[in-house]
Amino acid sequence: MNYWPLLGVAVIVVGFALRFNPVPVVVCAALVSGLLAGLPVPALLALLGKSFVSSRMLLMFVLTLPAIGLLEHAGLREHAQRWMTQLHGMTLARLLVGYLLVRQVLAMFGLTGVAGAPQTVRPLLAPMGEAAVERILPTMDDADRDELRAVAAATDNVGRFFGEDVFIALGAVLLIQSFYAQHGIDLTPLSIALWALPTAIAAFVIQSLRIWLYQRRLQRRAARLRVG
Amino acid sequence: MLRIQYGYWLIAAFLVYTGGRNLREGQVWRGAFWLLLGALFGGGDYVLAQQAAGNVLPAQVAGGAVIALALLAPRLHRHPQAETGDTERRLQSATRLGHKLFVPALMIPLVTLLVALFGAHLSIAGHAVFATPQMTLTGLVVACVVALFAASRVARVPVHQGLGEGRRLLDAIGWAALLPLLLAALGEVFTQSGVGAAIAALANAILPSGSALACLLVFALGMVLFTVIMGNAFAAFPVMMAGIGLPLLVKQYGANPAILGSMGMLCGYCGTLVTPMAADYNLVPAALLELRNPYGVIRAQWWSAVGIFSVTVVMMWLLVFR
Numbered sequence: 151m152n153y154w155p156l157l158g159v160a161v162i163v164v165g166f167a168l169r170f171n172p173v174p175v176v177v178c179a180a181l182v183s184g185l186l187a188g189l190p191v192p193a194l195l196a197l198l199g200k201s202f203v204s205s206r207m208l209l210m211f212v213l214t215l216p217a218i219g220l221l222e223h224a225g226l227r228e229h230a231q232r233w234m235t236q237l238h239g240m241t242l243a244r245l246l247v248g249y250l251l252v253r254q255v256l257a258m259f260g261l262t263g264v265a266g267a268p269q270t271v272r273p274l275l276a277p278m279g280e281a282a283v284e285r286i287l288p289t290m291d292d293a294d295r296d297e298l299r300a301v302a303a304a305t306d307n308v309g310r311f312f313g314e315d316v317f318i319a320l321g322a323v324l325l326i327q328s329f330y331a332q333h334g335i336d337l338t339p340l341s342i343a344l345w346a347l348p349t350a351i352a353a354f355v356i357q358s359l360r361i362w363l364y365q366r367r368l369q370r371r372a373a374r375l376r377v378g
Numbered sequence: 379m380l381r382i383q384y385g386y387w388l389i390a391a392f393l394v395y396t397g398g399r400n401l402r403e404g405q406v407w408r409g410a411f412w413l414l415l416g417a418l419f420g421g422g423d424y425v426l427a428q429q430a431a432g433n434v435l436p437a438q439v440a441g442g443a444v445i446a447l448a449l450l451a452p453r454l455h456r457h458p459q460a461e462t463g464d465t466e467r468r469l470q471s472a473t474r475l476g477h478k479l480f481v482p483a484l485m486i487p488l489v490t491l492l493v494a495l496f497g498a499h500l501s502i503a504g505h506a507v508f509a510t511p512q513m514t515l516t517g518l519v520v521a522c523v524v525a526l527f528a529a530s531r532v533a534r535v536p537v538h539q540g541l542g543e544g545r546r547l548l549d550a551i552g553w554a555a556l557l558p559l560l561l562a563a564l565g566e567v568f569t570q571s572g573v574g575a576a577i578a579a580l581a582n583a584i585l586p587s588g589s590a591l592a593c594l595l596v597f598a599l600g601m602v603l604f605t606v607i608m609g610n611a612f613a614a615f616p617v618m619m620a621g622i623g624l625p626l627l628v629k630q631y632g633a634n635p636a637i638l639g640s641m642g643m644l645c646g647y648c649g650t651l652v653t654p655m656a657a658d659y660n661l662v663p664a665a666l667l668e669l670r671n672p673y674g675v676i677r678a679q680w681w682s683a684v685g686i687f688s689v690t691v692v693m694m695w696l697l698v699f700r
Contacts, residue, residue, distance in 0.1 A: 151579050155571040158564075159607050166654055172661070173451035173553050176560045177444065180567040187571030192438055194567070199440025200429055201566035203422035206386050208558040208658055210515055212548055213388060214486055217525035219543025224533035225472030226479045228465075232472065261494055263514040264487040267663035273483050276667060296669050300678035303663040304651075307675070308682055311647045311659075315640070325612055326639040329619055335628075337636050345640035345697075349690045356685040 158183025214268045227277040234281035242282035243365040246302065247358045249275055250309045254354060257313025265310075267303055275302045286365070287372045294368075301364060305357060312353035315346035322346075379505060382512040383423055385519035390420035396545040407453040408549070414450070415556065418443055444563070451553040475532060482528035486521045493517025547666075554665040554672075557657030561609045568608065577604060578621030585622065590631040590699060597622045598691050601642055602649035609655025611646025618642065633698045641694045648690070651683035652676055 158179040165175030177198075184194040218226075234240065253265055265271075279298050284290050315322045323343050330337050393416030401409030418440060425436040472479065494517050497508040508516055530537045548555065568574065581600050585593065597618060604614035623642060627633040650656045654673065664675045671677070 151576060152572060153576050153580075155568075155573050156576050158568065158571070158573060162607065162655070171452040171553065172654065172657070173556055173560060174448040176557070176564050177448035180560075180564045181445075183571040183573055184567050189571065192434070195441030195445075196429070196434040196437040197441070197567060197570060198444050198563055199425060199437040199442070201563040202444050202559055203418060203425050203437075203440055205559050205562035206389070206419055206422050207382065207512065207515055208562060209389055209419070209555060210385060210518055211662075212392060212544075212555065213385065213519060213522040214525075215547045216392070216540035216544030217482060217486065217522055217529045219545075219547050220526065220529040220533060220535065220540035221479055221483055223468070223539070223543050224475060224479060224529070224535070225468040225470075226483060228469050229472035229476065229479050233477075261491060261514070263494070263518050264490045267666050269486045271663065272666055274480075292670070296671065296674055297678070299667040299669060300664070300674040303667060303675045304678040304682065306663075307651060307659050307679060308686075311650065312644070312686070315644060315647070322612070322643050323640075325615060326643060329616055330635055330639065333624055335635050337639075341636045342640045345637045346644060348693055349641060349644045349686065352689040352693075353682075353686045356689070357682050360682055360685075 152187065154186035155183040157186055211266065211268045218268060218273050221273060226273055230274055230277040231281040234278040235285060240282070241365065242279060242286065242368070243358075243362050245275075245278055245282055246305050246361045249302075250305050250354065250357055250361070253306060253309030254313035254350065257310050258316045258350070260314070260317040262310055262314050265306065267306060271299075271302050271306050275306070283368060286368045287375075289375065301361070305361065308353055308357045312346075312350045316343050316350055379509050380507060380516055380520065381509040382516050382519070385516065386419050386422060388519065388523075390416045392416075392541070392544065392548075393419060395541055396548050399542075399545055400549070407450055411447060411450040411454055411553075412548075414443055414447055418447075444560070447556060448560075451556065454552045471533070478532050482525045482532055485525040485528055486518075489521035489524050490514060490517040493520060550668065551662065551665045554657065554661050557661055561655055561657055565608050565610055565613050569613065574604075574613070574617040577607075578617050581618075581621055585626075590627070590633075591695065593622065593626050593631065594633075594695060594698070595691070597627060597638075597642060598645045598687075598694065601646040602687065605646040605649030606653040606655065609650070609653055609657070611643055611650055614646045614649070615639075615643055627698075631699065634700070637694065637698045641690050641698070644690050645687060648683040648687040651679040 161179040161182050162175060165178070166172065180198060181194065184197065189197070256264055276299050279302050280290070280295060283294060283298050287294065317323070323339050326342050327337055327339050393412050397409045397412030397416060400412060421436070421440070425440050428436045493508060494514040497513050497517060498510065500507040526537060526540050530540055581596060585596055600618045600622065601611065601614050604618060605611045608614055619639070619642070623638055627638055628635050650659060654661055654676065660675050661672055664672050669675070
């Protein structure tokens with residue numbers, strides 16, 4: 151067993167820990183691992199180039215930017231904020247938990263691409279959440295705004311991850327099935343997908359609870375401010 | 379027929395536009411970075427076709443271009459983005475346009491959804507409109523174009539202004555946009571150089587024998603750790619299953635394979651929530667939302683990941699050996 155390629159992992163850990171720019175760190179790690187595994191330089195270059203262009207779909211989100219940018223220029227975020235302040239029953243927790251539910255259910259049906267940070271979080275969820283925070287805590291500063299945006303992005307991720315595993319025709323379930331099939335164990339996709347449900351429910355409960363705690367923390371801070 | 383390749387060409391055109399604008403404004407490094415990336419996107423299909431035909435030279439050139447991008451990236455200083463137009467003007471525009479602003483924004487998810495659901499049935503004169511592979515992503519491409527034209531109509535501004543605004547957002551994201559692709563390439567290199575096999579061998583060496591619970595814990599934590607390193611649970615799964623899951627847990631201790639596979643994978647997903655290596659979920663949104671801390675999204679996800687992982691491991695322990 152050749153353990154030397156593991157140094158590529160060490161390059162990643164050290165590079166991220168020292169907060170170097172991640173782009174050269176990642177490329178260095180690839181070169182280190184490949185060279186230590188004995189790959190010749192031309193083959194390593196070809197492997198790097200081929201795998202890079204094969205994953206071009208990961209940059210598809212930039213196509214949303216012109217439309218989103220134009221709408222923001224025309225006041226989309228301001229309008230989402232103002233609309234939020236007029237929705238009286240809509241608290242911060244209800245907004246985020248409602249989004250979590252919709253995101254998770256859509257992902258369960260394999261529709262992971264319809265929402266995400268560029269499509270829905272930046273133009274809609276984040277400004278509406280900011281308006282909801284401002285209603286609780288009128289003295290919202292930049293740190294509070296950053297925290298809300300991070301919570302909104304986290305909610306989007308949790309909903310997506312722990313929904314998509316329940317869908318039978320998506321990567322994860324098929325990967326599990328094909329792994330077992332290669333090793334002589336035949337399972338139906340449905341039997342695998344069903345066992346993702348308990349964790350999906352747990353993820354929904356845990357994230358909702360954290361959202362509720364986050365709202366309560368803001369409310370307590372606001373109460374202290376009013377007293378003091 | 380609409381294929382995903384048209385989407386790549388659109389991205390290439392947008393990247394070249396962004397690079398050209400930067401060059402004209404004297405931002406040489408930034409301009410070169412986007413132009414080079416645009417060339418990789420435009421030429422990507424040629425690279426793959428030549429590779430399939432046995433000519434590796436274009437792929438090697440692409441590999442060289444990736445290294446050049448890595449050298450350019452540290453020169454792209456993120457600048458606090460100057461919003462075009464003042465807040466006052468945007469508030470007025472928001473008041474004037476009202477809910478009409480939501481229509482193009484919601485068109486992106488809605489058109490994507492419609493194409494994903496019904497695209498397969500759509501045909502003109504016997505020819506399918508959408509190619510079957512990557513139907514949802516092709517739908518997203520169509521949705522973005524439709525939304526851009528709708529936005530330009532609603533806001534009564536020319537479409538090319540949308541390109542300018544999009545370019546402003548892309549410059550704000552900067553090199554973070556590149557990370558997901560690089561990490562996917564790194565995963566491929568790791569696999570080819572046997573990093574996975576080496577980690578599985580190490581995990582087996584430290585594995586305590588004779589305890590099913592200890593074995594299950596090593597498996598679950600291994601899924602998390604390996605996902606944190608690779609940025610992707612899909613890369614971790616075959617390695618941990620072949621090393622521990624199948625030979626020990628399933629064959630020796632009689633674990634239920636469906637439960638072990640499903641919940642083991644979900645343990646890996648918890649790792650995805652806490653690693654900067656999963657850049658497209660953790661670092662790109664942080665850049666897109668203009669957080670000052672690039673690790674802000676990971677920090678917000680940390681306790682969710684711990685909670686979901688703990689619950690999943692307990693459920694596995696209770697269910698898997700029944």
